[in-house]
Amino acid sequence: MISTPIAKPDGxxxxxxxxxxxxxxAFNPTQENIVQLVEYFRLHLGIAFGSLADRGxxxxxxxxxxxxxxxxxxxxxxxxxxxxxxxxxxxxxxxxGDWGSVYHLFHEVLQGRITRWDGAVDMFDGEPSVDDxxxxxxxGLFNAGGNKxxxxxxxxxxxxxxxxxxxxxxxxxxxxxxxxxxxGKQLGDKSxxxxxxxxxxxxxxxxxxxxVILEPxxxxxxxxxxxxxxxxxxxxxxxxxKTANISYHHLTYYLxxxxxxxxxxxxxxxxxxxxxxxxxxxxxxxSRLELGGESLGPLVSGDDDQPTD
Numbered sequence: 001m002i003s004t005p006i007a008k009p010d011g012x013x014x015x016x017x018x019x020x021x022x023x024x025x026a027f028n029p030t031q032e033n034i035v036q037l038v039e040y041f042r043l044h045l046g047i048a049f050g051s052l053a054d055r056g057x058x059x060x061x062x063x064x065x066x067x068x069x070x071x072x073x074x075x076x077x078x079x080x081x082x083x084x085x086x087x088x089x090x091x092x093x094x095x096x097g098d099w100g101s102v103y104h105l106f107h108e109v110l111q112g113r114i115t116r117w118d119g120a121v122d123m124f125d126g127e128p129s130v131d132d133x134x135x136x137x138x139x140g141l142f143n144a145g146g147n148k149x150x151x152x153x154x155x156x157x158x159x160x161x162x163x164x165x166x167x168x169x170x171x172x173x174x175x176x177x178x179x180x181x182x183x184g185k186q187l188g189d190k191s192x193x194x195x196x197x198x199x200x201x202x203x204x205x206x207x208x209x210x211x212v213i214l215e216p217x218x219x220x221x222x223x224x225x226x227x228x229x230x231x232x233x234x235x236x237x238x239x240x241x242k243t244a245n246i247s248y249h250h251l252t253y254y255l256x257x258x259x260x261x262x263x264x265x266x267x268x269x270x271x272x273x274x275x276x277x278x279x280x281x282x283x284x285x286x287s288r289l290e291l292g293g294e295s296l297g298p299l300v301s302g303d304d305d306q307p308t309d
Contacts, residue, residue: 015217015230016121018099019090019198025112027084029064029077037075037084041068044105048095049073060085071095090118099213107210114208118200119216121230122183126193128229133167133180133197141226142169142178155182162190169224175204178223197230199223 027033034052042050052066052075059065062085063078072091077084086106088096096102106112123129136142137151155165164185169178177200184192199220201208212219221230266276 009218016119016220018093018117018213018216019120020116020118020200021088021093021102021114021213022085022116023106023110023112023114024080024083024085025106025110026082027077027110028082029084040105040109044098044101044109046095046097049092059087068092086112103210103214113203114210114212115203116201117208117212118198119212119220120196120198121217121220123195123197124193126182126195128197129195130165130167130180130182133169133178136226137167137169142224144224149176172200172202173204175202175206176200176223197227 027037038050038052048069048071051069053069055065055067055074057065058078059074059076062076062080065074065076067073068075068086072089074087075084076087140148142149149170152168153166154168155163157165162185164182166179166181169180170176179196179198179200181196181198182192182194183196184194197220201212217230221227263276266279267273270276270279
């Protein structure tokens with residue numbers, strides 16, 4: 001028996017975002033086909049996806065695997081019934097500006113199938129909250145077909161310590177899992193109200209339609225009886241900037257705590273702040289700040305809560 005997710009007809013298609021995508025497709029790994037595929041990646045996913053780096057090991061049963069640029073995405077082939085595998089986690093999804101082009105590549109050109117999809121909606125004001133999710137669960141609003149899914153909790157639910165809490169509905173092994181978690185606190189801002197509602201679907205006993213990446217909001221809204229509130233348009237750029245901003249201040253604080261006094265000593269030894277910066281500075285940025293290609297400059301002094309063009 002195969003169950004197929006059906007979109008909520010009156011839902012706002014862009015109320016959510018795609019935050020994880022795994023797909024498989026038939027593939028003959030000749031040198032020519034690999035070169036052609038990388039060109040497809042560059043054209044349909046973006047310039048950042050236009051290179052492969054051998055990881056020197058397999059992945060999920062495939063014999064060879066590669067990093068796709070520095071996006072966090074991975075490509076694998078070999079030993080799985082002449083198929084290939086592409087995984088695009090949140091860091092890679094954040095770099096994609098045209099999901100219609102992704103749809104065209106994987107669904108129409110490569111004729112692939114989705115094996116995992118995560119759709120998320122960010123509530124920056126914290127409403128609905130993690131506590132709302134618990135109340136709705138107790139009221140039976142996550143039940144489907146008379147069946148009550150399991151639940152689980154992570155974090156300090158007895159005495160809030162600012163590290164954030166997570167409430168889970170369902171199980172990954174059953175192919176459907178909802179995570180409701182305090183995203184801002186997870187990123188290091190103990191006072192942040194930001195909550196993320198994230199649905200994870202796997203193709204166990206279900207076919208995941210490719211429309212999920214075009215209309216993620218409609219599918220998230222239809223996932224449970226209590227999810228009809230998903231209707232506010234959320235912009236990926238806003239989520240990306242919010243994440244980078246919290247991470248920036250979080251890392252800066254711990255850098256000061258861990259090495260602030262040592263920097264004072266280095267200034268005395270080296271004779272100037274400029275010399276200390278020259279010694280310590282490295283190219284690039286911490287991986288958790290490399291989100292969506294955002295410039296870090298405006299995040300330090302600007303209002304990251306304002307949507308950008």
